[in-house]
Amino acid sequence: MDCIIVDDETAARAIVEQLCDTTPDLEVVATFSNAVEAIKFLNQNSVDLIFLDIHMPGFTGVDFVQTLKNPPKIVFTTSDTDFAIEAYEYEAIVDYLVKPITRERFTKSIQKVNSTAIRQEEPKQNNKQNGKEDLYINIDRRLIKLKFEDILLVAAKGDYITIKTQQKPYKVHTTLKKIKEKLPERTFLQIHRSYIININRIIDIEDNSVLIDKNVIPISRSNRPELMRRLNLL
Amino acid sequence: MKETPNLEYIKELAGGAKSFEEKFIAIIKAEFPNEKEQYLQNLKDKKYRETSENVHKLKHKLNILGLQKGYRLAVRHEEDLRYEDTKLKDEFLDILNVIEAFIKTL
Numbered sequence: 609m610d611c612i613i614v615d616d617e618t619a620a621r622a623i624v625e626q627l628c629d630t631t632p633d634l635e636v637v638a639t640f641s642n643a644v645e646a647i648k649f650l651n652q653n654s655v656d657l658i659f660l661d662i663h664m665p666g667f668t669g670v671d672f673v674q675t676l677k678n679p680p681k682i683v684f685t686t687s688d689t690d691f692a693i694e695a696y697e698y699e700a701i702v703d704y705l706v707k708p709i710t711r712e713r714f715t716k717s718i719q720k721v722n723s724t725a726i727r728q729e730e731p732k733q734n735n736k737q738n739g740k741e742d743l744y745i746n747i748d749r750r751l752i753k754l755k756f757e758d759i760l761l762v763a764a765k766g767d768y769i770t771i772k773t774q775q776k777p778y779k780v781h782t783t784l785k786k787i788k789e790k791l792p793e794r795t796f797l798q799i800h801r802s803y804i805i806n807i808n809r810i811i812d813i814e815d816n817s818v819l820i821d822k823n824v825i826p827i828s829r830s831n832r833p834e835l836m837r838r839l840n841l842l
Numbered sequence: 843m844k845e846t847p848n849l850e851y852i853k854e855l856a857g858g859a860k861s862f863e864e865k866f867i868a869i870i871k872a873e874f875p876n877e878k879e880q881y882l883q884n885l886k887d888k889k890y891r892e893t894s895e896n897v898h899k900l901k902h903k904l905n906i907l908g909l910q911k912g913y914r915l916a917v918r919h920e921e922d923l924r925y926e927d928t929k930l931k932d933e934f935l936d937i938l939n940v941i942e943a944f945i946k947t948l
Binding site: 665 | 870872873
């Protein structure tokens with residue numbers, strides 16, 4: 609069984625690595641001091657198990673789990689028992705180890721990992737657009753065709769949304785939820801309760817905002833993991 | 843009575859593997875002084891959230907070194923700092939000083 613260890617503390621990584629090294633059929637293929645590096649690795653490689661520290665600065669273990677589309681089995685490691693309830697909200701979380709981890713408890717955890725089957729999430733099919741490449745919007749009784757690729761972002765304000773394209777913005781009387789259903793999931797992503805963006809149009813991402821054309825769009829904490837997952841990180 | 847740091851947990855984990863013990867001691871020796879310094883600096887600068895994060899990291903080492911009472915104090919101190927309450931800072935510093943002295947003997 610191949611595993612990785614994600615923990616910002618060197619000492620904690622060394623302990624889990626030692627426990628793994630002395631466990632039959634368990635191989636540590638990589639260790640990471642931060643979640644982003646681990647996500648990059650998982651974009652290119654698959655593993656059977658992740659030992660994941662919940663409490664990491666910037667990007668927590670829970671954020672990390674939300675980022676993974678088809679997560680392998682995960683064992684949370686932490687100093688805080690308070691996180692236990694939150695940990696088990698995710699199906700991939702098989703166990704929860706409180707530091708300092710004893711060998712006996714670690715062995716039980718591995719037994720639990722071996723006996724737990726994870727239901728792999730089916731790839732999301734988005735057939736709503738049936739291969740369509742455009743969207744018609746009603747502006748002053750005129751149906752205007754917008755190509756998906758030309759849409760930069762959609763912003764909601766009150767009862768209206770603004771569809772921003774490279775050429776001009778269009779104000780339409782509808783909701784963000786309704787237009788989201790019309791946009792292809794492969795290209796568009798809601799990153800804030802008031803914004804859907806075309807991820808192909810991102811120029812850069814800094815802290816908690818995305819730059820698209822000249823628009824700086826906030827990323828909400830709950831949407832950030834999905835955005836990170838969708839990026840082709842180097 | 844003051845608790846004394848020890849390597850019982852590390853030795854148990856190592857199961858006689860000297861290389862692991864040595865590796866672990868090297869990590870503690872390298873990390874602890876920096877973590878203590880960061881903690882003191884953030885405390886001095888009244889950056890309480892960061893100070894709380896520093897205590898979070900340090901408390902794991904207290905646990906590893908068998909300081910269970912010290913660990914419990916660190917948990918309270920970490921929580922207090924989130925509310926900008928520093929009443930346990932002197933007791934916590936005493937514990938850090940004990941660890942520092944212990945590390946120098948390794």
